[in-house]
Amino acid sequence: MPLPECKRIDIASNPADLLADGWREIEILETWEGRAARIRGHEWEDLAECERIARASFTYDRLHTDELVAVQEADDARAEWVRRAFLDNEKTILVAAGPIGSQGTYSLNGFMIYSTIRHTLVIDMIAVDSGSRGRGIAKLLIGAGLFKSGCQRVRAGTQEINDPAKALYRGLGMEIKKRQRTFHR
Numbered sequence: 640m641p642l643p644e645c646k647r648i649d650i651a652s653n654p655a656d657l658l659a660d661g662w663r664e665i666e667i668l669e670t671w672e673g674r675a676a677r678i679r680g681h682e683w684e685d686l687a688e689c690e691r692i693a694r695a696s697f698t699y700d701r702l703h704t705d706e707l708v709a710v711q712e713a714d715d716a717r718a719e720w721v722r723r724a725f726l727d728n729e730k731t732i733l734v735a736a737g738p739i740g741s742q743g744t745y746s747l748n749g750f751m752i753y754s755t756i757r758h759t760l761v762i763d764m765i766a767v768d769s770g771s772r773g774r775g776i777a778k779l780l781i782g783a784g785l786f787k788s789g790c791q792r793v794r795a796g797t798q799e800i801n802d803p804a805k806a807l808y809r810g811l812g813m814e815i816k817k818r819q820r821t822f823h824r
Contacts, residue, residue, distance in 0.1 A: 674738035676776050677745060678783040681732035686725050688747040689734065689766075690718040696766035699801040701821050708823075720764060724752045730763065731755075733783055735776045751780040755788045762795040777807050 647668060648654060654664065681689070694714040697703055702713035724730040732752050736745035748771035752763040760781070767776045781793060793813060797804035 676735040676737040676748065676771075676774070676779055678733055678735050678779055681725065681734050681750070683725070685732075685734050685747055685750070686722065689721045689725075689732070689750045692747070692750060692766045692768050693717040693721045693764065695769060699798040699804075701798070701823070704798070704800075705823050717764075721750075721752070724763065729754055731784070731787070733780055733787070735767070735771075735780055737771055737774070737776065749776040749780060751777075751784055753784050753788075755790055756794075758790050759792040759794050760784050760788050760790040762793065765795070772803075778811065781811065 646657065646662060648657070650667065654662075658664070694717060697713070697717050700713070700717075702708050702716055703710065705713075724732055730752050731754065732750060734747055735749040737748040738745055747768075749765075749767035751765040754761050754763065762781070762784075765777055765780060785791070785793065793808075793811065794816075795804075795808060795813070797808065799818075
């Protein structure tokens with residue numbers, strides 16, 4: 640059977656003539672466009688914004704869930720982790736800069752710190768600003784890291800209660816390989 644002919648008309652147009660001529664409405668096609676986040680290597684000027692995002696992004700990690708660790712202390716620890724990564728030549732940091740309005744300007748809205756071990760991209764920290772979540776930025780960062788590193792495997796750790804991170808990793812085809820209990824003293 641040959642494939643059917645196809646015609647598309649604007650949603651506001653009247654389809655009466657097409658219907659009278661034997662055409663059948665099959666779907667409504669939506670064409671989307673917009674400016675995507677730019678993924679690039681980090682610059683020293685990004686440090687303060689990465690620290691800010693790190694301070695605000697973590698609630699499920701071991702420090703934030705330990706009732707004996709103050710939230711400010713846990714946030715400071717995340718910012719210090721970022722600061723150390725900026726000084727570590729073994730770490731790679733990618734940042735995502737997303738568009739702001741229609742002015743053509745971009746602001747930092749996420750980052751990923753990673754290293755590579757035996758052809759595996761190992762995510763040390765990934766964070767997206769709360770106002771930019773749900774736009775696929777983490778997925779873009781991981782994809783850019785895989786491309787840049789040449790790795791075909793990804794490893795990341797997250798907490799059992801962190802449903803957003805688990806959904807991200809599951810959506811990338813990742814599976815749980817190990818489960819460990821964490822203790823503090």
